[in-house]
Amino acid sequence: MxxxxxxxxxxxxxxxxxxxxxxxxxxxxxxxxxxxxxxxxxxxxxxxxxxxxxxxxxxxxxxxxxxxxxxxxxxxxxxxxxxxxxxxxxxxxxxxxxxTPAALFYFTFGAVLIAISFIDLDYQIIPDKLSLPGIIIFSTSCVFVPQMRFVSVIWGILAGGGVLYLVAFSYYYLRKRQGMGGGDIKLLAMIGAATGVKGVLFTLFTGSVFGTLGGVAAMALAGKSEKRQAKIPFGPFLSLGAMLYVFRGESIIRWYIDFLK
Known part of the structure; x- marks a missing residue:
């Protein structure tokens, strides 16, 4: 054995x-x-x-x-x-x-996130050819993952796309310039299809923490002129947050709830 x-x-x-x-x-x-x-x-x-x-x-x-x-x-x-x-x-x-089917499902999900992350790092884009079909494909999470339900999939997509759309719209309204690309919105909708609302919220929180730390590190390493032009892609940090949820999300959430008690 x-x-x-x-x-x-x-x-x-x-x-x-x-x-x-x-x-x-x-x-x-x-x-x-x-x-x-x-x-x-x-x-x-x-x-x-x-x-x-x-x-x-x-x-x-x-x-x-x-x-x-x-x-x-x-x-x-x-x-x-x-x-x-x-x-x-x-x-x-x-x-x-x-x-198990769940392992195969999450491997496919993780592989797409790896491709998206490195493309975003190199080109600052998230191809629709990956994210849009991904929303449809990973909507089957309720078939492969026992704890997922179809209603969770729908709410995950709506929450994932809606939350970042609201953030992007608010930023544009306040600053009059685009601060977040549509690719990030579609990516989080895809993540919502695979992980549900709980996964979206976890991913957004941890991705923001990782993104902040990564941004600070990048700014510290960059020169003065580079700091003005620095663009930190959010896709890799969202992907990292999503995979952290897959592996340890439930236990981290339980630990955090116990910590607040």
Whole structure:
């Protein structure tokens, strides 16, 4: 039994890294309007096709020492980082949910959040091609997650989209300029579809805390001219808050309630 659990754990991690490799394609190509299916993987510097044995998640980066085999151009550390992060996500969900529909559902949800986060970091956009279908797809949470109900899904979408829309509208009304993009609104609606109203409120609170800390750190590291132009994407922090809810949200909420008593 122990050996089987170890085997499934290893396979979960490997499966996650393989999906992470695909997410790298999505992150790189989707903002540029390129197909995520063709052409096959190639070096972005010299366009040389990458053979499958040089395209193994994490391992190939280490073997090639972070450089293209053909032109020696450096390979971004982001590639193995995304693969590792997705592998850890799959492993963590197996430990929490086992081999269940809920684990598969939340892995798909987390994988989309990883792609959204890195695209938002690079381009300050959240593609509608991910968030809008995501709202529909993750509305099936009531099918895969035992504690979710269809009414929770509906209220989660309305709360997720409505709360940030109200914040964005109020900011624009007071400051006469846009402070939050529509992508964040659609992202929180997608998160609401997957986690319900409670997940939306938890995500918004923790995402704001993480965003504030991240913003302070970014401002501290930036130069004086960069501080004026700094734009901190909110998507990664919302994604982090959503996954924290999936893994530890209920226990954190219970701890907070007990703390207030």
């Amino acid at each position: 122990v050996q089987l659990s170890i085997f499934i754990s290893v396979m979960s991690f490997i499966f996650g890294t393989c999906i992470g490799s695909f997410l790298n394609v999505v992150i790189y190509r989707m903002p540029e309007g390129q197909s995520i299916v063709s052409p096959p993987s190639h070096c972005p510097a010299c366009n040389h096709p990458i053979a499958f044995y040089f395209n193994l998640p994490i391992i190939s980066f280490l073997i090639l020492k972070g450089k293209c085999k053909f032109c020696k151009a450096p390979i971004s550390i982001r590639y193995p980082l995304v693969e590792l992060l997705t592998g850890v996500l799959a492993l963590g969900l197996f430990f929490k949910f086992g081999l």
